[in-house]
Structure formats: structure tokens, C-alpha cells
């Protein structure tokens with residue numbers, strides 16, 4: 001086994017790891033990036049990008065189907081599953097290719113291939129070929145889809161986000177376990193592509209919403225898209241010739257059914273098990289992950305930083321990228337014997353690319369907080385009606401200081417309003433000052449003006 005030395009070892013060449021590696025190199029550290037798999041990032045290979053490609057195809061089918069409502073006739077809509085899935089894979093390969101190309105430009109000695117496991121607080125073993133000693137390390141190992149116990153004997157019938165984009169044709173029917181952002185996006189897209197889709201979730205929420213009014217609205221809206229079972233836990237699964245037979249139970253009802261395929265979208269635990277963290281001296285939490293500072297990303301007890309999905313804090317792309325940069329810079333500082341910096345955290349921003357879209361800003365509704373609430377509905381909003389997409393609403397939450405603290409939205413194209421609101425919360429903007437800004441007519445932003453007016457009056 002060869003022995004190598006570096007200042008900063010970065011484990012995982014996903015979005016967080018690549019950003020950390022670059023930041024450490026830029027800070028003058030001798031940094032090494034270690035990847036066990038084919039690379040190319042979860043985002044490009046099996047995450048954000050292929051899922052949005054699927055959603056784009058589904059939206060095209062839906063728009064064609066709904067065009068008659070505007071007096072436009074387009075005839076029968078047919079979905080060519082193999083062609084659509086082939087396009088997804090072709091574009092996905094391009095996105096993955098450009099990530100890999102970016103890494104190809106790095107000096108060979110700054111990259112290692114293999115599974116990294118800690119042997120001590122300053123030492124990693126990579127497969128059986130390399131022992132790498134480091135002064136500081138960045139844990140950027142990401143997360144992986146979990147397959148709930150009842151699905152474990154269902155063989156090829158079970159799909160995860162790692163495999164769903166590899167299927168050659170669309171299934172006739174699909175059960176989706178999990179109504180969070182990933183489950184909701186994929187379930188609605190599949191339903192719009194003609195797959196008989198059922199969604200199961202033991203909770204009462206869709207897409208990460210917590211506001212009671214918006215949760216209700218979401219239930220009504222999405223139960224028109226697919227067969228929705230909230231408050232229903234899948235408790236049994238058996239493989240048969242006809243498909244996967246599932247049984248479910250809970251406050252939302254009891255039942256059973258047979259599905260061509262089952263998509264496990266019930267969570268992505270961080271990849272922190274089995275990598276020797278107990279050898280490093282870091283303090284571990286109840287889930288087996290390292291206790292860490294949310295600003296510096298430094299773990300307690302060893303010169304190790306944790307970034308991206310690996311820390312399970314905010315498993316979204318822009319956070320993985322920023323956290324990677326922070327962790328890389330801080331790893332270089334620790335390697336030089338300096339203290340880690342503690343930058344301000346970004347306001348939490350989460351989105352779901354369903355139709356209507358969902359955006360949750362600043363953690364959204366908090367039942368414990370004494371918020372004033374501003375409301376607006378898209379159902380009677382001018383531009384939303386013009387677009388034939390008058391569904392959903394806005395909820396703004398402000399504290400006693402008159403500043404916007406959080407927001408939740410479900411409605412047409414709220415990805416844009418979501419950004420505006422995130423900037424307003426981040427900058428601590430006063431609700432009255434925000435209300436007294438120009439709002440062009442007729443736009444969806446006028447819905448925001450309505451909610452701000454109500455909030456300012458309160």
C-alpha cells in the first residue's frame with residue numbers, strides 16, 4: 001500500500017466535494033479529492049437534472065392535453081416512453097460529461113479513486129491501495145436513497161432515484177412511497193406521462209409544506225393529478241407475476257393493490273455509516289453523524305468538516321455548493337493551524353418543481369412561533385387566471401419587529417417569488433417597505449403585493 005500526505009483530504013466528488021476541493025486548492029492547500037464511484041455528481045447523474053428533464057416532458061404532455069381549455073385543439077396526446085427516456089439519458093450524459101471534464105483539468109496527483117475509510121483522526125485508507133495522511137478532511141459523501149423494509153424482497157419491481165431514469169419504457173402503474181419533494185415531483189410527472197400513479201405517505205403533508213391552509217390546498221390539487229394516500233403507511237410487499245402487491249394502513253385508510261413498479265422516495269440518509277468515523281474522535285449524534293457547527297461546518301473533536309447532503313442539514317444543491325466552499329476554505333485554515341471561520345448562514349430555501357410549484361422560505365410555517373400572517377390566493381389572482389393556472393396561495397410570516405421571517409407558497413411559477421422572498425428574509429426587510437415597492441401589472445407578483453398589504457395592516 002502506498003503512503004501519501006496532503007493538507008486537505010476531500011471525501012466525495014459530488015457538488016460539495018468538488019467545491020471544497022477547489023476552495024482548498026485556491027487557499028494554497030495541497031488538497032486531494034477522493035471518489036469511490038463513477039462521479040459526475042448526484043445532481044447531474046440521478047438528481048436535479050434528470051428529474052427536471054422528466055418533468056419538462058410531462059409538462060409538455062399536460063399542456064397539450066389542457067390546450068382545449070384555451071380553445072386550442074391538438075388532437076390525441078401520445079407519449080413515446082422510450083424516446084422520452086432516451087432524451088433524458090442523452091442530456092443527462094451531457095451534464096455528467098461536463099462535470100467530469102471540469103475535473104479532468106485538475107492535476108492527476110490531486111485526485112484518487114476508491115472508497116475512503118478513516119483509520120484515525122489524520123489518516124484515511126482508500127480501498128487497499130493508498131493510505132493518505134491529512135491535516136484536515138472534508139466529509140462530502142452525500143446521501144443515498146433508502147428502501148423501506150416492505151419493499152426489500154420485491155427485486156426488479158423496486159426503483160429508486162438511482163435507477164428510475166435507467167428504465168427503457170414507462171411502467172403501466174407505479175406506487176410512489178414518499179410525498180416529499182422528490183416523491184411529489186416524480187409522481188406527478190409519471191402521472192402526466194400516462195402512468196397510473198399512486199402515492200403513499202404516513203404524514204399529512206406534500207412537498208414539505210407545513211402551513212395548514214396550504215397543506216389542505218395541496219391535498220386537493222394533487223389528488224386530482226394522481227391517486228393520493230396521505231396518512232397511509234405501506235406495511236407489506238410481495239412480488240408476484242402481475243407485479244408488486246402492496247398493503248397499506250393508517251389514519252388515511254387501509255387497502256392493498258398491485259403495481260408494475262414501486263418507487264422508493266421515502267428519504268435519503270446521509271452516507272456516514274461504515275466510513276470509520278468512530279476512529280477519528282469526532283462526537284457522534286444519535287443518527288451516527290458527526291456533531292458539527294452549522295456555520296463553520298467543523299465537527300466536534302477532530303479536524304474534519306462536513307458539507308452537503310452528508311450533514312443532512314439542508315439537502316439541496318445550492319447549499320451543497322456553498323457549504324463545500326466554506327468547508328474547503330476552513331479545512332485549509334485548520335491545516336495551517338488557524339481557527340475556522342463562521343460565515344452567516346443563508347436563509348433556508350427549498351423548492352418543489354411540481355405543478356403548481358412549491359417554495360418554502362426560512363423554514364416556512366412554525367406552529368410554535370407567534371407570527372403575523374399575510375395571505376393571498378392564486379385562485380382569484382388576475383395573471384394566474386389568464387394563464388389558466390389559478391391554484392394555490394401565498395402565506396407570509398412576520399415577527400413583532402415587522403420584518404419578514406418566513407414564507408410558504410404553492411402556485412404557478414413560484415420559484416421566482418420564492419427567490420425574491422428569500423432575499424427579503426435574508427436582508428431582514430421590513431414588511432411595510434416591501435409593500436411600498438413597484439409591482440408590475442398583470443403579474444403573479446401582484447399576489448405578493450396582496451399578501452404584503454394584509455401583513456402590513458396586521
Ligand SMILES: Cc1cc2nc3c(=O)[nH]c(=O)nc-3n(C[C@H](O)[C@H](O)[C@H](O)COP(=O)(O)OP(=O)(O)OC[C@H]3O[C@@H](n4cnc5c(N)ncnc54)[C@H](O)[C@@H]3O)c2cc1C
Nearest residue numbers: 012014015016036042047048116141142308309315316317
Ligand atoms: C431525484 C432528485 C432530485 C433533486 N432535485 C433537486 C433540485 O431540483 N434542486 C436542488 O437544489 N436539489 C435537488 N436534489 C438534491 C441535490 O441533488 C443534492 O442536495 C446534492 O446533489 C448533494 O450534493 P453532495 O455533494 O452533498 O452529494 P453527492 O453529489 O451525492 O456527492 C457525494 C459523493 O461522495 C461519494 N462517496 C460517498 N462515500 C464515499 C467514500 N467513503 N469514499 C469516496 N467517495 C465517497 C459518492 O460516490 C458521491 O459521488 C435532488 C435530489 C434527487 C435525488
